[in-house]
């Protein structure tokens with residue numbers, strides 16, 4: 341994973357998150373996908389197609405900046421990179437990590453959400469501190485109620501993906517008619533994983549502490565502007581409209597539901 345020198349794109353006054361999909365990026369898994377008694381596989385598999393836990397991932401073509409942002413769609417390749425390597429979902433840089441753990445944002449009111457934070461699974465990758473206000477302002481599920489939390493333990497749990505029927509009545513090539521359900525959470529180590537085409541990586545959060553994001557921003561000399569973006573000087577070399585430079589994509593993956 342290497343850094344890219346260009347800043348993140350801004351469209352319609354909004355920062356385009358590192359994990360957001362673009363209109364000219366394409367999920368191209370189906371062309372080479374096979375379904376047989378062993379489960380799902382590609383006719384020719386490359387190392388990046390399958391993770392070390394056995395999960396088979398969507399293949400994507402294109403890259404960040406190709407076309408127009410699809411605000412509510414996630415590029416699974418970049419979601420997988422961000423979640424696997426604990427990179428910021430907004431800028432792709434290193435996520436904030438303090439003595440209380442790694443920073444995540446969750447939607448929901450405190451009273452309802454607090455009970456499910458511990459040992460809950462998350463698809464939204466973590467954040468760096470300067471980018472946290474961007475996500476809080478832009479992501480629909482965070483806009484109304486946002487809980488900042490830090491987790492000391494965050495084991496990889498499983499994937500979100502399309503579950504295929506464990507049968508192949510018309511030859512080995514799976515069609516969309518054989519997809520039983522989309523966006524299903526499936527844990528690593530389960531037999532169901534063989535029939536899943538993964539689109540997002542899930543982590544489980546443990547030893548969770550709810551934190552005061554604004555207090556952390558102030559303590560770090562950062563401030564959220566009225567628009568919720570990090571203020572000028574929030575990070576060396578970063579402008580409010582150029583939050584940071586994303587790392588380049590490493591390998592195909594796939595996904596949905598941004599921010």
Ligand SMILES: [Zn+2]
Pocket residue numbers: 428429430431432433467468469470471472584
């Ligand atoms: Zn960031």
